[in-house]
Amino acid sequence: MSLSTLLVLADGRLPSGAHAHSGGVEAAVSAGRIHDLPTLESFLVGRTATTGTVAAAFAAATCRALTSGRSGVGTVPHARDEATPSDGDGARLAERVAALDDGIDVRTASPALRVASRAQGRALLRAVTRIWPAATNPAGPNPHHPIATGIAAAAAGLGPGDAALVAVYGGLTGSASAAVRLLGLDPYAVHALVARLAPECDRVAADAAARADDPVDDLPAGSAILLDLDAEQHAIWEVRLFAS
């Protein structure tokens, strides 16, 4: 694992369109639920424990599926006589990743959030296939965002724990920076909050990595009803700053 590569993937400047999404913050600000630092903190903590934990688990599981046969970074299938078993592996891999993608579908009641997740997945995948051309994508062009995050981590030579960290940390900082833009909050104070929550990201990612081989139905499924309802309202606004 390369720490620098992890930073590349977790960097908010990665051209994957993350800045277009507020993680539900825009709708929550409009509803008056986020208006200052304490309410932002509650939101970020709650979001990390629900959506963030789900994203981490599915990113880790996807990365694990893609890297479980890998002995080292950049290893390519070599001998032609292994074609048959590796085809079987390929089918199992595609099946697992498809099941994980379905797993996000059945955990996302809001159609607007499903659309937003696939839009982010597509944008991330587009960046990843340009940055790491050897990327393996068994998921089709529009995977859910956590699935794309797992694919990205695997393509970058990272492991399941890293994938989970990118997923949960990206959700946290994306929401936090959206709040700064929407509410004009003190950016130092907001980043102090992010720094305080960083250990929680580590904990969530470690748990996600430990469960990366679990059956899909057993993976985390923490539901945030307010995020669902807000997203449905937000999707019908005529003018909005963020896509979701």
Next chain:
Amino acid sequence: MRAEARLVAEADGHGGTRLSTVYGEPPLLPRRTGHQQNQTAAEVHLVGGAAGPLGGDDLRIHLTVGAGAHLVVRTIAASLAQPSHPPAPSTLTITARVAAGAILDWLPEPTVAVRGCDHLSRSIVDLNEGATLRWREELVAGRHAEAPGDLRLETTVRYAGRTILRHDLAIGPRAKGWHAMLGRAAGTLLLVGKDAATAGPRAVNRMPLACGPAALVSATGPDARTVRAALDEGAANTLAHDPDAKPGNWRKG
């Protein structure tokens, strides 16, 4: 306390529903109700035969609805999940199987997380293709002005062998930031059936699911009444109207 309840509903061959098994152990006491109001469905109320669920309780409810039958299950009052001394977790496991052409209405009153409780309610619903379901879950964070204990509802619903909904609702000290995600009271009403996702006009809180003919109606609010009203409004224009409910139990849309 360990207790089990079992209900098996079958078509009676005359357009109605017969209960071939009505079994319960305290505190899960099923009572047949609503004989007069509904000619086609069998309605059962679960009567709490003891307080709880209390810490240490292990409660199980099994529901089976055969082809062509219609089972309606309600509870007579909210459940209060309460702690025990010494503290121990309590669990309620509900399993349901619904055949093609059968209808299951699981419409209990809310579960209230009393301070200090540690309760897990786990539901696993298996629907054959062509089954109809209305499945309500509501939770309330504590009694009046009370901080809640840990309450977690874990739900898995499968349709034709495929998972169509997986969600966990959690409140209490272990569910960090729960009040920003769920509010003081929250609930969902899952509708599975041919018009659940497509009936229009669609209320904004009735969300068609990605897989299967299903929609989830969701609501949060300051109290259980607000949540119930929003769930009922969300179900409007679907077959989920419940004309046989007693007033207040299911508001007509």
